[in-house]
Amino acid sequence: MGLAGPGPRLAFRRLAEDARSRGAAVALVVNGETQVPSDEAWPPDWRQLDLRLRRSPAVVNTEDDAANDAETVAWAIRFTGLVLALVPVERLDETAPPNPEGLPEGASIRVEVNRYERSRINRANCLALHGTRCKACDLDLGERYGEIGDGFIHVHHVVPVSKLGAGYIVDPLTDLVPLCPNCHAIAHRTDPPASVGSLQTMMAGGGRGGRAVQAPPN
Known part of the structure; x- marks a missing residue:
């Protein structure tokens, strides 16, 4: 854990800062x-670790058990994110062929694709920081579709993954943003992808009976 690179340390600091901003002590x-959670000069040799996340007083809704459960789960996710940011994680070696063959409509073609790693931990940290509500249209898929939609959301890279240089350190607070599938798809219809602000401008000026506004560059 003491040998965690700059990426995991940045994620840990972001999550710790977010927890403190919500009234918790880390x-x-x-x-x-x-150790100071935001201090980069951690000791390299970790023989013993004690990590605590405490929020007191806790706000309890005596009339809504579901809200209490959701709040408990949210804090559990934040604590888990802190732990996972420090735990060494090995990337799985996927053995899919580099040039998969497909058979669309009965015709055989060869498709070459570039495959990029999207860290599940980065995704989890993004959602712990931003939540699962779409940043562009404010849609919560759980509220719209019920239990089947709870927690379902896409995570959008502000800078496309294909354009990230080798060794780029992803900041889950500023480089990643939750978008619903619709907003995510529309964002990628422009190059570079439309920003959250641009998507909101489109929705404000478009729609039935309105005039669509072309997304300006990010």
Whole structure:
């Protein structure tokens, strides 16, 4: 854990800052000594770790058990994100062929694709920071479709993955944003992809009886 790279450390700091902004206390004790979660100079040799996330007083809704459960799950996700940011994770070696063959409409063609790694931990950290409501249209798919839609959301890279340089450190707070499938698809109809602000401008000026507004460059 002490050897975590700059990416995981950045994710940990973002999550710790977010938890504190929500009224929680984050305590990180390494080898018996208290560390500042935002401090990059952590000891390299971690023999003992004590990580605590505490929020007091807790707000309890006596008339809505579902709301209480959702709040508990949200804090559990934040704590899990802090832990996963520090745990070494190995990338799985997927053995899919580089040039898969397909048979659309009975015709055989060869398709070459570029495959990019989208870190599941980065996604989880993004949702822990931003939630699962679409940043562009404010849609919560759980509210729209019920239980089957709970927690379902796309995570959009502000800078396309294909344009990220080798070794780029993804900031889950500023580089990733939750978008519903519709907004995500529309964002990628322009090059570069439309920003959240551009999507909101389109929705404000478009629609039935309105005039669509072309997304300006990011």
